[in-house]
Amino acid sequence: MVATGHPLAAAAAQAQLRQGGSAVDAAIAADAVLGVVEPMATGVGGDLLAMLVPLGQAPLAYNGTGRAPQALTANLVEALPQRRIPERHPLSVTTPGVVQGWWDLHQRFGKCPWAQLFDDAVQAASQGFTVAPVAAREWALFQPVIALDAASAALYRADAPPRAGERFDNPALARLLQAVAAQGPQAFYAGAIPAACAAAVQAAGGVLAAADFRAHQGNFCTPVSTSFRGATIYECPPNTHGVAVLHALAAMQDQAIDMASAATQVALVQAMEAAMAHAQQTVADPAGNTVCTTVVDANGLAISLMSSVFKRFGSGIGVAEGGFVLQNRGHGFSQPGHINGPAPGKRPYHTVVPGAATRDGQFLGVFGVVGGAMQPQGQVQLLCRMLAGGEAPQPAMDQPRWRLEGGRVLAVEAGMPPAITAALRAQGYREPSGEGELGGRSDFGGAQCIWRLADGQLCGASDHRKDGLALAV
DSSP: OESSSSSSHHHHHHHHHHOOOHHHEEEEEHHHHHHHHHHTTTOTTTTTEEEEEEETSEEEEEEOHHHHOOOOOOHHHTTSSGGOOOOOOOOOOOOOOHHHHHHHHHHOOOOOOOOGHHHHHHHHHHOEOOOOOOHHHHHHHHHHHTTTTHHHHHHHTSSOOTTTTTTEEHHHHHHHHHHHHHTTTHHSSSSSHHHHHHHHHHTTTTTOHHHHHHHHHHHHHHHEEEETEEEEEEETTTBBSHHHHHHHHHHHHHHHOOOOOOOHHHHHHHHHHHHHHHHHHTTTOOOOOEEEEEOOOSOOEEEEEEEESSTTTTSSOOETTTTTTOOOOOGOOOOOOTTTOOOOOOOOOOOOOEEEEEEETEEEEEEEETTTTTHHHHHHHHHHHIISSOHHHHHHHSSSSEEEEEEEEEEEEETOOHHHHHHHHHTOOOOOOOOTTTTTOOOOOOOEEEEETTOOOOEEETTTTSSSEEEOO
16 A cells, blocks of 8 residues: 555555565655655655554664754854744755665665666656646745745746646756666765755855765664554654654543544644643754655555655755755754754754554554644644544544644634634634744645554555545555
């Protein structure tokens, strides 16, 4: 089973599974395609995290997040307004981790030849693809970001962003992916690409250097977990805010949960608010955009793989030679002196949190919800519906959601029962009014999930808020 955010990505994953590939092979193939067809959300200029559940083994996390440039000192940030790195500032660029992440995951869990994984992505980039509706909407909404940078403006057609149904190609990205397929990660972390990235960032006033690419490495690590309603939930440890999911679920563990009840929803928002506040103090300050692919293969290996350039179109700084935009994860750093304050070679607070669940030591599900600060909030709402409410994955995913924007600001999605909305407003949670780039057009996330049912069959679900689907293989 595969569930991911775009039909071409789903087809790429399906092809790998049909050829005997592992869930990791399928997830990498899908993720490479997503970087072509959703450039505002992900790409080789971003980061990667994954949660894996090998058959008969304990879940395992992979952290492929990049580090701050070695030249990013606290003094540089002290001189900025509010002593913070702004969202689109050239100092926000951190070293990309996606390509190395693909390689590390494939080295450990891959079955298909490495080069084979990129065929669909190369084809989409070189021959073009039809722009999907959600991607087209976000492309137009964030046109001002790419318009500010000459390379991004030319690469992503800032003068006329592609509309839904129009064709778009990216020959430079196709050439880069072909090089990665032939040479491995060195095609990205050595030679012309790091030099081009450094030149683009430094020309804008940033400090990313080619040496930062040579120093990059990801790592496998032990997930953090908690028990909830007969299942064990696994999240990536800090530098991500996956701990916020666990804290909120732990707060609700002994409470009555009825997702149709206003009292439950109020309690859930309050638990989530406390969990996010704890994460902001102990990890950092959240926001962003991401993609998610979940796969389970014939041998029982399951993965939730998520990649991201953080904010839509990341830093906005394009790399013409490679056909991609660089991420802006450095915005996730807090002020100097905070536990999450900036430092050379340090990983910033990260919003990407792929998750997994087991029951009695056996695989139950892999899942993820894209959308920056929405990621832990969406997971908690989805898990409460499935584990406490007994809802099936797709109906649970289709229900309206709420999103804490910070400072007692709570967005409520259209379709929420009026009684629940009224109860939340009565608790002092006000509607958003122009906060941030979305300006009240709150992102309620896009979930992907594969769940094992009581009879052993797999059930895939893909969020209608994205362009994707779930496919059985």
